[in-house]
Amino acid sequence: xxxxxxxxxxxxxxxxxxxxxxxxxxxxxxxxxxxxxxxxxxxxxxxxxxxxxxxxxxxxxxxxxxxxxxxxxxxxxxxxxxxxxxxxxxxxxxxxxxxxxxxxxxxxxxxxxxxxxxxxxxxxxxxxxxxxxxxxxxxxxxxxxxxxxxxxxxxxxxxxxxxxxxxxxxxxxxxxxxxxxxxxxxxxxxxxxxxxxxxxxxxxxxxxxxxxxxxxxxxxxxxxxxxxxxxxxxxxxxxxxxxxxxxxxxxxxxxxxxxxxxxxxxxxxxxxxxxxxxxxxxxxxxxxxxxxxxxxxxxxxxxxxxxxx
Numbered sequence: 349x350x351x352x353x354x355x356x357x358x359x360x361x362x363x364x365x366x367x368x369x370x371x372x373x374x375x376x377x378x379x380x381x382x383x384x385x386x387x388x389x390x391x392x393x394x395x396x397x398x399x400x401x402x403x404x405x406x407x408x409x410x411x412x413x414x415x416x417x418x419x420x421x422x423x424x425x426x427x428x429x430x431x432x433x434x435x436x437x438x439x440x441x442x443x444x445x446x447x448x449x450x451x452x453x454x455x456x457x458x459x460x461x462x463x464x465x466x467x468x469x470x471x472x473x474x475x476x477x478x479x480x481x482x483x484x485x486x487x488x489x490x491x492x493x494x495x496x497x498x499x500x501x502x503x504x505x506x507x508x509x510x511x512x513x514x515x516x517x518x519x520x521x522x523x524x525x526x527x528x529x530x531x532x533x534x535x536x537x538x539x540x541x542x543x544x545x546x547x548x549x550x551x552x553x554x555x556x557x558x559x560x561x562x563x564x565x566x567x568x569x570x571x572x573x574x575x576x577x578x579x580x581x582x583x584x585x586x587x588x589x590x591x592x593x594x595x596x597x598x599x600x601x602x603x604x605x606x607x608x609x610x611x612x613x614x615x616x617x618x619x620x621x622x623x624x625x626x627x628x629x630x631x632x633x634x635x636x637x638x639x640x641x642x643x644x645x646x647x648x649x650x651x652x653x654x655x656x657x
Contacts, residue, residue: 349623351605353527354550355504357450360420361600362620363388365556365609371400373611378404381616382414390530390556390607391444392424392455393436394468398443406445422451424508425493426468430459430484433492437501439466452502453530454493456647457514458655459484470651478651486514487521494524506530508556511656512545519549530554533604535595535635536574536642547603557645558599558606559592572644579638587625590618597622598635 350358364386369377374397378389391401405421408414421444429436437452443466461479463469471479496502506528507518518526529546533539533555546553560573574580580591587594592608596619599606608619627635648654 355527357503360388361605363390363607365390365607367395374400375404384620388420390422393426402443402445420450424453424455427456427460428463430489432465435465437496449502451504453506453508456509476652478653528552528554532557532645534558534560535638536560536640538639554605555599593622
């Protein structure tokens with residue numbers, strides 16, 4: 349299953365996110381996920397593993413496991429490279445060993461002090477607060493993103509972690525509309541208004557953290573996942589599926605792209621097996637009642653400032 353973006357390209361509705369994937373395990377994970385059926389991989393310069401992803405992709409292509417045109421590869425511009433978009437994109441392409449990206453996203457709607465292309469540092473001031481560069485507007489960054497399309501380096505461009513106001517502004521000043529807004533959304537953080545706004549205006553929503561963060565976010569942010577909720581567990585029993593499969597299917601039926609992450613082969617398989625059942629309208633409404641407006645991924649812990657304030 350795939351969603352056709354406003355750029356005309358098709359984006360697989362489920363992908364594998366590689367955030368916090370251990371470098372030494374990454375090659376086998378990606379090759380195994382391709383064998384399972386994954387054709388969409390979500391990367392970022394800030395994940396610091398693009399080079400390892402590139403090694404895996406090169407082997408997948410050279411071995412005949414898959415062709416380049418069969419995969420959808422996303423990566424993201426880091427905050428400190430807003431003034432160096434072309435260089436940052438070329439750096440990611442070099443590490444990924446690719447000639448073009450299917451999708452390039454502005455990772456966060458903020459420019460920070462430049463620390464060197466590809467270093468993806470989050471420079472803090474003496475006060476311990478993120479050193480935000482107020483000389484680079486998001487419109488300036490977007491113009492440079494649009495140039496990547498005209499140069500043939502990127503097929504589609506998009507945004508990430510943008511709210512309704514910032515998305516509206518991007519739609520207003522853009523010549524090439526954002527194809528995607530990647531945001532945190534899951535049963536505990538449904539963000540229905542933002543999802544509806546994006547979809548109404550032709551911007552596909554990709555759900556990062558579609559399972560509510562689970563162990564990874566508990567470790568970093570002290571948050572808890574929706575997967576232990578009795579309602580999801582009850583629906584899992586009803587449909588003879590796992591709570592994670594129920595959450596992913598809910599995301600798919602909202603017409604959002606979901607990019608769960610897992611370093612376990614069995615869970616990779618489970619997360620992909622979400623096309624053989626459908627949640628009833630009543631059960632979709634039940635899950636809607638779970639919303640707690642609960643964000644699990646909060647970089648303020650590291651930045652000394654809440655950009656979502």
